[in-house]
Amino acid sequence: MNNLSEKRKFIIDTDTASDDAAAIMLAALSDNIELLGVTAVSGNVDVEQAGLNALQTLEVCGRGDVPVYLGAKRPLFHERKATISVHGKDGMGDKGIIHPSGKFQDMRAVDFILDTVKKYPGEVEIAVLGPATNIALAVLIDRDAMKKVKRIWSMGTPGFGPGNATPVSEFNVFIDAEAYALMLDSGSPITIAGFDLCMGNIGLDRYELSYLESGSPVAKFLTQATSVILQFNIDTRGVHMVDLPDAVAMAAALWPDFVKQSVRCHCHCCTENSEVYGQVIFFQEGKTYESMPDAKDVNADVITMVDNDLFTERFMDLIR
């Protein structure tokens, strides 16, 4: 077992629904991670529900010791956009499995984030698994402090594939594109795991789901939490699988050998109120664009290839 000083320090910022829960499990059950806290944000569900889902997920993992903080109730500049509840009304399969005994911390999420990155300059990694509203607020309040973040691991953007919220934008960015733009401009090192990495055989197929259903309490909890997204995928995507985008992003953070290829980019997030709201345009380092004689500064590494088999092997090993 690693001693505390050797462990990587993480904050998870999350709009906790089923795939966020899978990501929280990976971190909570990894012995080389010091999970300093979980901060909730409005996104898949309202911020209170996201907090309850996080508390419950941590308790199921035996990690009721990890503090949970409530953050932004809505995006920075507009009311939360109407979207389909692909994870269920409670974000966790609507199976009545969310009844945590733990309570939220009194401190606001943004204050916890800033206090923590100032307490551990250069050491704290933040997994941003929902809309970036809490991160943007932290940047607006104290950008110099946020520059002390070791790395932000973002599940966000379609990557180099189609969007899921609109044809060009991914849900986390679509809910608060202005916040995502502020995060991109934060000066913190950022790695982006896009939605393009998350479909296909990296998801849980019927056999893996069936195996988990008869597995540990953690595994059973996850299969219940993902029951609505499973039906959504069957009904709308014609596939019997559960995609876990946030767990893919967390795996990229936890397991360096999982990431096979990435490109350094200047990422521009479109915030104009139009059909392209929430689109993130990737200007790749080293490429010459005919309308752009001068390269733009790189602000993120965008993952382009991961090891699906390694994910399945390690994920199942940790969760079952």
Ligand code: RIB
């Ligand atoms: O587009 C997928 C992302 O949006 C995931 O983080 C999911 O939990 C939702 O927040």
Ligand code: CA
């Ligand atoms: Ca999420």
